[in-house]
Amino acid sequence: MYKPVVDFIRSHYQTDNFIALHEPVFIGNERAYVLETIDSTFVSSVGKFVDRFEEMIREYTGAKYAVATVNGTAALHMAMLVAGVNSNDLVITQSLSFIATCNAISYLNAEPVFVDVDLKTLSLSPEKLEVFLNENAEVINNECFHIETGRRISACVPMHTFGHPAEIDRIKEICDRFHICLIEDAAESIGSTYKNQQTGTFGLLGIFSFNGNKTITCGGGGVIVTNDEHLGKMAKHLTTQAKVPHRWDFVHDHIGYNYRLPNLNAAMACAQLEQLDKFIELKRNWANQYEQFFESTAITFCKEPENSKSNYWLNAILLKDRTERDEFLTYTNDNGIMTRPCWTLMHKLVMFKNAIKGDLSTSEWIEDRLVNLPSTVKI
Known part of the structure; x- marks a missing residue:
């Protein structure tokens, strides 16, 4: 069920090789x-x-x-x-x-x-x-x-x-x-x-x-x-x-x-x-293509918030639950598309497990579902 995502990303980058999450681009001075x-x-x-x-x-x-x-x-x-x-x-x-x-x-x-x-x-x-x-x-x-x-x-x-x-x-x-x-x-x-x-x-x-x-x-x-x-x-x-x-x-x-x-x-x-403004323009264009692609799926694309203009450093999607997230991560990485989950929440790390904290239910909900997608500028 995730093959169309892999095909879409490969068509954008026009390569059958491994596609990294975010690579540097050196085309200027x-x-x-x-x-x-x-x-x-x-x-x-x-x-x-x-x-x-x-x-x-x-x-x-x-x-x-x-x-x-x-x-x-x-x-x-x-x-x-x-x-x-x-x-x-x-x-x-x-x-x-x-x-x-x-x-x-x-x-x-x-x-x-x-x-x-x-x-x-x-x-x-x-x-x-x-x-x-x-x-x-x-x-x-x-x-x-x-x-x-x-x-x-x-x-x-x-x-x-x-x-x-x-x-x-x-x-x-x-x-x-x-x-x-x-x-x-x-x-x-x-x-x-x-x-x-x-x-x-x-x-x-x-x-x-x-x-x-x-x-x-x-x-x-x-x-x-x-x-x-x-x-x-x-x-x-x-x-x-x-x-x-x-x-x-x-x-x-x-x-x-x-x-x-x-x-x-x-x-x-x-x-x-x-070259920053040019890079951001290209990254926003790629994010727009992601958004349009995922509109016809059950997967939610993370769009820029209201009143904002985002550089879309890393594009992100939200899956149904942790099981679907892990299935997506396995399929894409097995097929040469680097994707990753968000970071392990800080309060779950051994160094900070006793830290003072408020209700973190939204953070935990996101952790179970979020995946970052390839976001390298394509020149």
Whole structure:
């Protein structure tokens, strides 16, 4: 019963070979910029392409400050650090997420609190967030505390799942009301907009990822964006080992991190960013073809939410139940089409099984049914 899906995907990519979930596409200035970097000998964290990439990100997103990092996880860690997340704090996030978010929270000796997602966005639910906070939190002296444990809830980190924007304005309003810092995990949503504003720019800080499977890539790479001058400058300082600028002296004034994006990677990132709008146009066209195909089936295609323009980083469908999901995964992968389920929910992992959590019924329903489909840009 799944053969028509395999045939449809093969007809799009026009190949009988293995079809990956999401591969990088290099058709622009990647080679020229990388070779220029090699010829310059500035291949590490100092070089013109790092600065150029940050400038391009600022121009693209509209954020006032951008700090390029070695990967998205480092960007998350640094964003939460400069935002004031401390040891023993609680950080609200979603269980339906890639583990990088929870890992970054853990690096700070803080702990995640899991709130459910919306079916319409696959991202953090503002309704469930408000219910959780009304029932479990109180504001004292402009700080939010978890009533049962007395621990501070210092941040909320929603993720824009598969590139689909969360209802981030509603989440921000709730966070502001409860005096919780909003940090956007926009790792998957570069170029996606909500109400004509770039994801990653609604919160105090936002981050993007440029891992090898993302919409644009430089092998690894990440970036922090913010409109806060102090936080932007502090993030850049701490990601460069907190070295005080001087022509020859080595003086450091904080515990720093070797998180600066190398110039070699930044060269590729610049070339990829030059093509982002074209890639998104092609990905949205492919998503539209998926949507039309699945309209005549019993399978539900996950469309972009209302008021949003998604980059459709990974296309997703919802099957009837876990049994049908597993049958679909087996058939497609056996026939050379790479598909995958969503991540194991974070609260089911051994590291986070005792974490504080609200009702997660929607996350668990999605976990049983969701499958990601090949989403590589076809030129």
